[in-house]
Amino acid sequence: MKTIASRRRPLSPNIQIYRPQLTSVLSIVNRVTGVVLSAFAVFLVIWLSAAATGPQAFATVQSVIGSWIGQFLMIGGVFSFFMHLCGGIRHLFWDAGYGFHLRTIYASGWAVVIASFLLTGATWALSTYMAG
Amino acid sequence: MTEDKRSPFLIESSDQLPRVTVLKRFPLPRKLGVGKESRIGKGKRWPLPATAAARVKTFEIYRYDPDSGDNPVIDIFEIDLDDCGPMVLDALIWIKNKVDPTLTFRRSCREGVCGSCAMNIDGTNWLACTRYIAETDGSATIYPLSNLRIIKDLVPDLTHMFAQYSLIEPWLHSKAPAPERERLQSPAERAELDGYYECILCFCCTSGCPSHWWNGDRFLGPAALLHAYRWLIDSRDEATGERLDDLEDPFRLYRCHTILNCTRTCPKGLNPGKAIAEIKKMIVERTG
Numbered sequence: 001m002k003t004i005a006s007r008r009r010p011l012s013p014n015i016q017i018y019r020p021q022l023t024s025v026l027s028i029v030n031r032v033t034g035v036v037l038s039a040f041a042v043f044l045v046i047w048l049s050a051a052a053t054g055p056q057a058f059a060t061v062q063s064v065i066g067s068w069i070g071q072f073l074m075i076g077g078v079f080s081f082f083m084h085l086c087g088g089i090r091h092l093f094w095d096a097g098y099g100f101h102l103r104t105i106y107a108s109g110w111a112v113v114i115a116s117f118l119l120t121g122a123t124w125a126l127s128t129y130m131a132g
Numbered sequence: 133m134t135e136d137k138r139s140p141f142l143i144e145s146s147d148q149l150p151r152v153t154v155l156k157r158f159p160l161p162r163k164l165g166v167g168k169e170s171r172i173g174k175g176k177r178w179p180l181p182a183t184a185a186a187r188v189k190t191f192e193i194y195r196y197d198p199d200s201g202d203n204p205v206i207d208i209f210e211i212d213l214d215d216c217g218p219m220v221l222d223a224l225i226w227i228k229n230k231v232d233p234t235l236t237f238r239r240s241c242r243e244g245v246c247g248s249c250a251m252n253i254d255g256t257n258w259l260a261c262t263r264y265i266a267e268t269d270g271s272a273t274i275y276p277l278s279n280l281r282i283i284k285d286l287v288p289d290l291t292h293m294f295a296q297y298s299l300i301e302p303w304l305h306s307k308a309p310a311p312e313r314e315r316l317q318s319p320a321e322r323a324e325l326d327g328y329y330e331c332i333l334c335f336c337c338t339s340g341c342p343s344h345w346w347n348g349d350r351f352l353g354p355a356a357l358l359h360a361y362r363w364l365i366d367s368r369d370e371a372t373g374e375r376l377d378d379l380e381d382p383f384r385l386y387r388c389h390t391i392l393n394c395t396r397t398c399p400k401g402l403n404p405g406k407a408i409a410e411i412k413k414m415i416v417e418r419t420g
Contacts, residue, residue, distance in 0.1 A: 010170040010196055010204050012252075012288060014279035014345045016162050018393075019255030020155050022143075024342060027391040094390050097413050100406035103144045105392055110141060 022109045030087040033080035040077045075124065082119040086112040146398050149267055156255055175205030178231050185212035190271040191223060193235070196282050204282065206273075207232075213265065220268065221249050221260035224286075236285035244399060247334030250277055251286050257336035259399045277339035279348065293335050296352045300360040300378070305371035321367035328362040328407060330400050331355065337394035337404050343387045351387035352379075354394035354404030361407035364414060373418075380415050388412075 050061040140151035196204035216226040238248040242261045249260040252275040280288035338353035379385045394404040
């Protein structure tokens with residue numbers, strides 16, 4: 001039998017059991033979308049380099065974007081952009097000391113979610129329209 | 133207890149139960165990042181003492197016995213609702229009296245004033261004495277406050293959190309000689325402290341703060357910072373500058389990423405998130 005002294009006290013569970021809430025979920029979403037955007041920044045460089053290299057390289061990258069998986073990733077990227085943008089604006093208000101009533105926290109949280117979906121849809125519709 | 137008619141999407145006060153969360157826990161492996169000594173095993177089932185109970189409720193409770201040398205387990209208790217008081221704390225006391233006298237937890241005032249019985253009930257931190265049994269899940273889950281070393285069952289070691297509290301020097305600092313009589317405040321100056329002096333140090337917020345989970349060794353956490361703000365804005369305190377100097381640190385203060393689990397969970401309805409934002413503002417404002 002181990003004695004109290006020889007045994008480390010267990011740590012009570014944290015993320016394993018704590019209930020996901022709009023507060024914590026949007027916080028982690030803001031981080032994840034930030035990481036996704038960094039990856040897309042790299043892709044943007046690839047896209048621009050391809051455009052500078054020549055028509056053939058550009059056509060290759062364009063065909064990747066146009067593929068089924070490319071389109072899927074683009075929607076994800078656009079959604080990440082708007083989610084991170086709206087979340088960032090929400091944080092700016094907080095940093096200025098506004099919007100800390102619990103009801104406001106939840107209202108602005110849902111507003112960020114809804115706005116991100118709407119803006120992603122609008123961007124998609126616009127780009128489809130412009131591409132003909 | 134009356135039926136909650138408020139919108140489940142717009143949480144208006146921290147006592148509102150999370151009714152629209154799809155998941156009860158984050159979809160992560162239960163053992164991810166969990167030390168060997170902290171893994172939770174399966175415990176035993178404690179059936180109802182032989183009586184003809186009409187209304188039975190089950191509680192899944194975290195147990196850890198330091199004397200046994202075994203890992204923590206989840207025990208399942210059945211309680212007779214007709215024989216038990218209405219609150220979660222009543223259920224714990226009922227279990228201790230009638231089923232297993234070794235069940236260990238802190239409690240004192242049983243009316244939300246002392247902050248002793250803070251624990252994780254159905255995934256969020258709250259006081260057992262102010263949470264109705266009727267508000268809990270079909271099978272209520274009771275864990276100790278999150279991310280703390282456990283002494284026994286539902287009793288966590290709060291030494292570190294109180295050390296962080298003492299670090300902000302929660303008392304009046306005055307350089308002037310002590311006055312003949314009490315230090316006066318105008319009603320307006322006193323009203324500044326409303327919403328900040330009521331904290332009972334139950335640490336529901338700090339132990340529900342993900343930033344404190346990952347950086348709790350250096351990040352002070354919402355409870356200590358709420359108290360820091362309470363002294364920063366006290367009209368009688370003369371150490372505002374020194375207090376801000378002590379807080380201006382990448383970890384102590386700025387590990388707060390405005391997640392706001394603290395404000396969501398405070399059983400006294402206070403707003404630690406707002407207090408921390410105000411401290412950050414004070415630091416910006418004094419740099420001019």
